[in-house]
Amino acid sequence: xxxxxxxxxxxxxxxxxxxxxxxxxxxxxxxxxxxxxxxxxxxxxxxxxxxxxxxxxxxxxxxxxxxxxxxxxxxxxxxxxxxxxxxxxxxxxxxxxxxxxxxxxxxxxxxxxxxxxxxxxxxxxxxxxxxxxxxxxxxxxxxxxxxxxxxxxxxxxxxxxxxxxxxxxxxxxxxxxxxxxxxxxxxxxxxxxxxxxxxxxxxxxxxxxxxxxxxxxxxxxxxxxxxxxxxxxxxxxxxxxxxxxxxxxxxxxxxxxxxxxxxxxxxxxxxxxxxxxxxxxxxxxxxxxxxxxxxxxxxxxxxxxxxxxxxxxxxxxxxxxxxxxxxxxxxxxxxxxxxxxxxxxxxxxxxxxxxxxxxxxxxxxxxxxxxxxxxxxxxxxxxxxxxxxxxxxxxxxxxxxx
Numbered sequence: 001x002x003x004x005x006x007x008x009x010x011x012x013x014x015x016x017x018x019x020x021x022x023x024x025x026x027x028x029x030x031x032x033x034x035x036x037x038x039x040x041x042x043x044x045x046x047x048x049x050x051x052x053x054x055x056x057x058x059x060x061x062x063x064x065x066x067x068x069x070x071x072x073x074x075x076x077x078x079x080x081x082x083x084x085x086x087x088x089x090x091x092x093x094x095x096x097x098x099x100x101x102x103x104x105x106x107x108x109x110x111x112x113x114x115x116x117x118x119x120x121x122x123x124x125x126x127x128x129x130x131x132x133x134x135x136x137x138x139x140x141x142x143x144x145x146x147x148x149x150x151x152x153x154x155x156x157x158x159x160x161x162x163x164x165x166x167x168x169x170x171x172x173x174x175x176x177x178x179x180x181x182x183x184x185x186x187x188x189x190x191x192x193x194x195x196x197x198x199x200x201x202x203x204x205x206x207x208x209x210x211x212x213x214x215x216x217x218x219x220x221x222x223x224x225x226x227x228x229x230x231x232x233x234x235x236x237x238x239x240x241x242x243x244x245x246x247x248x249x250x251x252x253x254x255x256x257x258x259x260x261x262x263x264x265x266x267x268x269x270x271x272x273x274x275x276x277x278x279x280x281x282x283x284x285x286x287x288x289x290x291x292x293x294x295x296x297x298x299x300x301x302x303x304x305x306x307x308x309x310x311x312x313x314x315x316x317x318x319x320x321x322x323x324x325x326x327x328x329x330x331x332x333x334x335x336x337x338x339x340x341x342x343x344x345x346x347x348x349x350x351x352x353x354x355x356x357x358x359x360x361x362x363x364x365x366x367x368x369x370x371x372x373x374x375x376x377x378x379x380x381x382x383x384x385x386x387x388x389x390x391x392x393x394x395x396x397x398x399x400x401x402x
Contacts, residue, residue, distance in 0.1 A: 007163060007185060010278055018163075018189035018270070021263055024054075024154050025061050028098060031188050032065065035150050037095035039066045041088055043109050045101035045156060046072040052198050055100065068092060073101065076176060076294045076301070077108040077169040079125050085112035089149055090121040096150040099186075100195065102207065103159030103301050110167035110186065111179045113147040114140075125172060132177050137381040139179045146183040153186040156199045157207035158269040159301050160214065162189050164277045168291065176295040178381040193262040201250050205353045206302030208243040208265055213305035214272035215239065216313070216327055216346070217284040220320040228275045233326060239268030240334045240349065247353055286312040288382040289394060292373045297364045306350045306357055311400035313343040315393065359401045370398045 002021045007013050019027055032040065040062060042055070049055045049071045059067060068088060073081045085108060088094065099109040119127050131139035153162040161167060165184035170176050196204065215236040218224055224232070242264030249258030275281040289312075290304030299307070317324060324342040331345035332338060335352070339345040350357045359365065374394040382388060389397070 007189060008274070008277055011182065013185065016185050016187060018191065020191045020267060022190040022192045024100070024190050024192045024195055025057060027188075027190050028058065028152060028154075029061055031150075031152060032062075032096055035096060035187075037150055039093060039095045040068070041085070041092070041094045041097045042067060042069045043073065043085055043097060043099045043101070043105055044069065044071055045105065048100060048156070048198060054195055054198060058100075068094070073105045073108045075104055075298060077104045077111065077167070079128060079169055079171050082108050082111045082115070082169050083124060083128070085109060086116040086119075086123070087121070089113065089116040094149055096152065098152045098154070100154040100156065102155070102157040102199075102203070103161045106153045106155060106162040106186070107167040107169065109151055109153070110162075110184055111169050113149045113151050114144050114167075114179055114181055114184050117148050118143075118145040129171065129177075131179070135379065136384050137175070137177050137379055139177065140181050140184075144179060144181045144184070146181050150188075151186040152188045152190065154190045154192060154195055155266075156196050157203065157301070158211045158265055159207045160211055160269040160273050162186055163270050163273050170295045174295045175376055176291045176380070191263075191266040193259050193266070196262050196266065197259065201247070202355065203300070203302075204262075205243060205247060206300060206306060206355055208239070208246075208269070208302070209305045209309070209350065209353070209355065210302040211239055211265070211269040211272040212236070212243075212346070212349075213286055213290075213309050214276065214283065216309060217286055218272075218275035218281045219327065220284060220313075220316060220323045221281050223279075223281045224275065224323070225279070228279050228281055229326075231271070231274060233330070235268055235271035235274075236327070237330050237334050238264055239272060240331065242268055243353065244334065283382060284312065285315070285388050285394065285397060288380040288388050289373065289377050289397060291380050291382075292376040293364070296373050296376065297362070297369055299362050299364065303356050303362060306355045307359055307362070307401050308397065310343040310347040310350070310357070311397045313341075313346065314400060315389070315397050317341070317343070359398070365402070370395060373398065
């Protein structure tokens with residue numbers, strides 16, 4: 001069922017809406033008309049542009065607008081792509097950016113519209129890094145200005161980064177840095193299952209595991225209070241069930257079940273971020289290590305969670321036993337299995353979805369790589385809130401994931 005909501009019930013989100021079961025061909029022109037935005041920059045997935053009619057159809061529907069287009073953004077939002085988008089916004093006086101793609105696209109566009117309002121035209125990587133507190137890996141909120149350019153995000157994954165005011169980009173050294181402003185969320189998010197349907201199944205499911213990771217790590221944090229725990233225990237089963245339905249629909253050629261699974265998963269991916277955004281419950285080691293596994297070794301968003309969440313659960317079991325018992329019960333009930341530990345249940349789900357579950361499966365086998373990932377993790381934005389073990393603990397998790 002189509003539903004329009006305010007993205008989040010928190011300060012800074014007035015006027016930032018989202019539409020579930022949206023129609024991108026109708027809703028994008030309607031928003032541009034409402035905003036009186038005539039100069040538009042499309043930042044779109046290469047595969048959508050070249051292998052489907054999604055972007056061609058949109059360009060036809062925007063024939064009366066002055067439309068520019070950037071095709072392709074690198075994995076983990078490289079600074080080069082962020083700078084390219086921001087320069088186009090500044091040089092062409094773009095009034096609205098439309099991102100159609102995965103989390104790397106939405107993150108790159110979120111940072112670009114923030115920086116186009118913050119830095120002078122022609123800025124480069126040095127100016128970006130000057131905004132970052134290097135100990136925390138975070139720029140903003142004081143060093144970053146609110147965007148003035150409208151941003152529409154049409155996600156093709158479940159990484160759900162579009163729902164918050166933070167975004168991440170990867171600098172030339174391979175370090176993932178984070179940028180934020182309280183008004184840094186997109187102006188409009190369109191959850192269109194027909195667009196998401198074009199995403200290859202392994203990419204969709206991996207991003208869904210990222211959303212599972214959001215739920216699980218939030219529940220395992222000591223900051224997770226009763227209201228947040230209730231929210232998670234309601235939302236996690238719906239997300240896992242949606243991913244299962246999507247996978248089964250794909251395997252059986254059942255389009256209705258597949259689209260139902262997409263719609264349920266899209267709602268679940270938003271709910272998975274609520275504990276972090278609304279209640280400021282930080283993520284843990286799986287996310288922090290995953291940030292750097294992605295930037296150092298080029299491992300896709302979501303696959304990092306497939307590989308790191310089970311060993312992180314094993315490493316933290318003695319401190320998170322009650323939370324892990326709830327997680328175990330949810331997975332066993334939804335999957336109809338009888339695993340003894342949450343880590344085993346999550347690992348079983350990853351294998352059921354046909355996704356990588358070991359570092360060796362993504363070519364990360366060298367000790368030098370593991371040590372670099374561990375060292376960079378200690379300077380991740382999550383490190384300052386004591387959510388992480390020390391370097392030896394991080395290496396223990398990485399070694400369990402081999």
